[in-house]
Amino acid sequence: MELELKVRRRIYDLIRTFPGIHLRELERRPDIVIGSLQYHLHYLEKKRLIYSFKDEEFVRYFTRDRILEENEKNILALLRRTGCRHILINLLQNEGMNNGELSNAIGLAPSTTSWHLNKLLRGQVITKIKNGRESHFVLNEPERVAELLICYKESFLDSLLDNFAEMWDLKKARKKD
Amino acid sequence: MPFGPDNIIVLLSSLLALLLFTIALLTYIRERRRKLLFVTGAFLFYFLMTFLDATEEFFPKNGDTIEFIASSFNFIVLLLFSIAILTKD
Known part of the structure; x- marks a missing residue:
């Protein structure tokens, strides 16, 4: 899931930076795996993040300006916090992780992880299941x-x-997403 | 009054302290963590301390009041940093 996200983000960023980029140009990028490119482009089009049109022999891609709904703005605001973002990425990969597992995975103290989890719970982005x-x-x-x-x-x-x-989180080992 | 390198350094310190205070304040507004509130306070007093220093360089005043205030700010800065380090969020 994380790899897929990275590839999709890379493709999305390329299309945003070079509006109208075509498939061959995307294929030429050394960091894009050609085999899965069309699958990811199809996914991004289906999710209405990009659109394409045929220009003679090329299919050109553009990013779609998306009007964010209220809850999407809320999720984006939480994504700006590194801790929350890392928690969400981990939960995308392994649903049902507990505080301890998340704390280990993102390299934050359990109390800090709990603080971020509460933010996500209040924002109704995640749900707590008691077991x-x-x-x-x-x-x-x-x-x-x-x-x-x-x-x-x-x-x-x-x-x-x-x-x-x-700087003020002594136990934190930064993880890049 | 001659404008020497020491004046420039005092002025630069004051600007840097203001920048650090702004970053600390923005981080606190985003994160809302107590520890960061103390750090923000420490940088605010550090900025005020360097600002006093800078004003004294450019507009010298005599009197112990400024010196006393600057020393107090110095103490407050260290106190706030100590509290920030000891605070558990």
Whole structure:
């Protein structure tokens, strides 16, 4: 799932940077696996993130300006926090992880992970499922989170604030998404 | 009054402290964590301290009040950083 997300984001970024880029040009990129390119393009078109049209012998691709719904804006706001973003990526890969597993996976202290989980719970992005004494977390709309992760682009300010916050998280080992 | 390299350094320190305060404040607004609130406060007082230094360089005043305020700010900065380090979120 994570690899798929990365490839889709890369393709989406390329189309956003070079509007009208065609299939052959995308294939020439060394970091794009040709075999799965059409599958990912089809996925992005189906999810209305991009659109294409035939220009003589080329099919050209463009990103679609998406009008965000209220809950999508809410998810995007949470994606700006590195901790929340890493939790969501992990939950996309392994649904039902608990606090301890998430804490290990993202390299944050359990208390900090819990703080981020509460933010996500309040934002109704995830749901807590109690199983005896343990709590497991699942995404409410995994497909939507995956789509928004493709659109999300870290700004310079985001990374600056992340780095600053990180300085004060002693137990955190940064993981890049 | 001659405008020497020491004046420039004091001015640059003041600007840098203001920048750090702004970053700390924005991070606190985004993260809402107590630890960051203390860090923001520390940078605010650090900025005020360097600002006082800078004003003294450019508009020298005599009197112990400024010196006392600057020393107090110095203490507050260290106190706030200590609290930030000891705070558990």
